[in-house]
Amino acid sequence: GQQLNQSPQSMFIQEGEDVSMNCTSSSIFNTWLWYKQDPGEGPVLLIALYKAGELTSNGRLTAQFGITRKDSFLNISASIPSDVGIYFCAGQPGTGANSKLTFGKGITLSVRP
C-alpha cells in the first residue's frame, strides 16, 4: 500500500534555530496535512495543503505542497521549547470524501534550551 516516509526518526536542535522536515511518497497525493502530537494527547492539525506548489504559513510554521505531488515540507522557524513533540505528515490520494489518509510515522523533535 501507499507509504509516507519521514526521516530521521528524531531531530535535536537548539532553541532559536530553524528546522525543516519533509515527507515523501512514491505515490501522488492531492492533500497534505501536517500534525503535531504531544505526549498523552491527540494529534493537532497544524497546516493543510490542497494544491501542488502551495505554500502556507501558520505563525512560525510554514509548509509546502511539493510540485510533484509526492512530497511536502514543514519548516519551523526560531524554535522554542514548546515546539517539542512528534510531527507527522498525512496525505490523501483522492479528492472524494471516501479517500482515506495515509500517515507518516513521525519525527520526534527535541529543543535544547
Added chain:
Amino acid sequence: DAGITQSPRHKVTETGTPVTLRCHQTENHRYMYWYRQDPGHGLRLIHYSYGVKDTDKGEVSDGYSVSRSKTEDFLLTLESATSSQTSVYFCAIRGTSGEQYFGPGTRLTVT
C-alpha cells in the same frame, strides 16, 4: 478544538473480555474514524463511518466492530480483547475540506 471527546481515556482489561470505546462529537460531522497508534506503525485506520448506520472497514479491522446509531456517537467494540489490541485509540472527524481532527485518545491495555 473540533468538539471531540473519547471515553474512557484509560482502560485496563483482561484478555477475552469485550470492550467498547466511545467517541462523541458535537459538530454534526458526517464522517468519523477510528485509528490505532502503535510504536513503529504510525496511525492505522480501523473502521470509519460516513453516516448513521453506514460504516466500512479500514486496513486493520480484524477483531473490531463499530456502530453508529446517532450522528454524534461512534462506538468501537473489541468483541474479545487480545494482548495485540493493547494500543492507543484515536477517534477523528472529517472537516469540510478533507482534513481530519482527532480526539484526545483512549489508552487501552489488555493483560
